[in-house]
Amino acid sequence: MEKVGLYTKKVIGHFKNPHNWGKIKNPDGIGKVGNIVCGDVMWLYIKVGKDKQKREIIKDVKFETFGCVAAIATSSVITDLVKGKTLEEALDFDRKEIVNELGGLPPIKIHCSVLAADALYEAIYNYFKKKKREIPEKLIKAHQRIEKDKKEIEKRYKEWIKIEEKMRNR
């Protein structure tokens, strides 16, 4: 695929003109992933509705992202990929679809696609939790993994804070 510098043309396309950016007022679910210390933060908002067969679908989805080109492009592309999908389909979502859709990502940026998929899982998890519904095992597992990562980053972040305090008290 044709490249513009480090990235494919498709990545740059999404980056230049991202789809579905912004906030959803009163969302049915929010997924907040990433950490500002590491440099990538994604917030994914979903609004759930029903289709003609009365199945629950992602009626609307929007993102807000702080991060690099790959983080913004993966956020944009995941909203395209899941908009209008049933929750069941969204749960089966494979993050490789993001990379394929973008025509590839530099190896060092693959984690951005993981982050985008995680944001989706967290948003659906958040929706089920709000509705006090039974949460599918796959989502629970994903949630636990994400929480664990978060704690690890917080631990590292604490060290950052210590270093920063030391610097400020100098």
Place this chain on the structure above:
Amino acid sequence: MKKKKIYPPKFPKKFRRVYLDYAATTPTDPRVLKAMEPYLKEKFGNTMSLHSFGQEAKEALEESREKIANFIGAKPNEIIFTSSATESNNLALKGTAFANKEKGNHIIISSIEHPCIMESAKWLESQGFKVTRLEVDKYGLVNPEDVKKAIKKETILVSIMHANNEIGTIEPIEKIGRICKEKGAPFHTDAAQTFGKIPINVNKMNIDLLTASSHKMYGPKGAGILYVRKGTRITPLLHGGGHESGLRSSTINVPAIVGFAKTLEIAKREMKREKARLERLRTKLEKGILEKIKGSNLNGHPKKRLPNISNFWFEGIEGESIVVELDLLGICASTGSACSSEKLEPSHVLLAIGLKPWQAHGSLRLSLGRWTKEKDIDYVLKVLPEVIQRLRVISPFKPWKK
């Protein structure tokens, strides 16, 4: 602000290329290229050859050495040619460390040195040497008193850069040099960013070792120097045919060295005027950005700074995105964000001056040079606020609203 107005971005119809990454590397000045040309063509000899081709090359080498020595108040035999500033810095640290290991094992550097110093020091630690990394203040300045306190009888080298490559802060090396002389510790300075841009005199500044590179000052890549004051103990890293008084064996890159010397001839004449011109343009750039973009901050020392480097950080956004979008608009810049580095860590310099990781992520370095025009600055001031706004509107963090 209505969404429609921000996306999709309206890119200018005529593509304009603006190079603002002179601190990374510079184009070769045509006058330099012209001086080099004979040594790439008919005067191609090896300086070690006895025949006329060799002697012609040798003559050019020694002439260049003399020009460069004169430029910093050194003697010709105190100049060692290398391939780059990285090599010179490696030679300065490792060469001094191993030559003096009977005398001591302690090296002092600052916490904002170029990676080639940081990593050489780290490697020396693995070889049993001790390294003190001096902290800097919020402007990136090393306190000479800290140097004084850190020097011990085991100290075999103090290495503090002349000016920082990311934020442009100029260190008080004259004071540090004096302290090192008083305490009897050899003093090295990495002048890769300052050579040919601000005056340097190794005697006035009490410098024992000095690194400089040709490609940062409108010369070709592939030529660097290490100035080594007579009597300074140093051991070579490259062994072989005994070039450069046995301190750096390798066939001499005559065309690049001739080019390097030529850059100094030009710098000698134009440095003062160029410095004033760049300072004026940079002031316009900085004033414009700080005025037009809310939540923008300047890094580095407000006054004690190189005339050509500006480093900013923007609240709520990430630097790689800024650099890539600027590149799409034709503007070439750089960032200290983790996302742009192979290690996924933010710049050690920006962290050392007290920036938090997320602030360092939002950094942007613009460095000006010989061919930067006023209309280039106007172009940046026109498009950068839009770029920042576009990235901010999709970011979950809006701290600049406070």
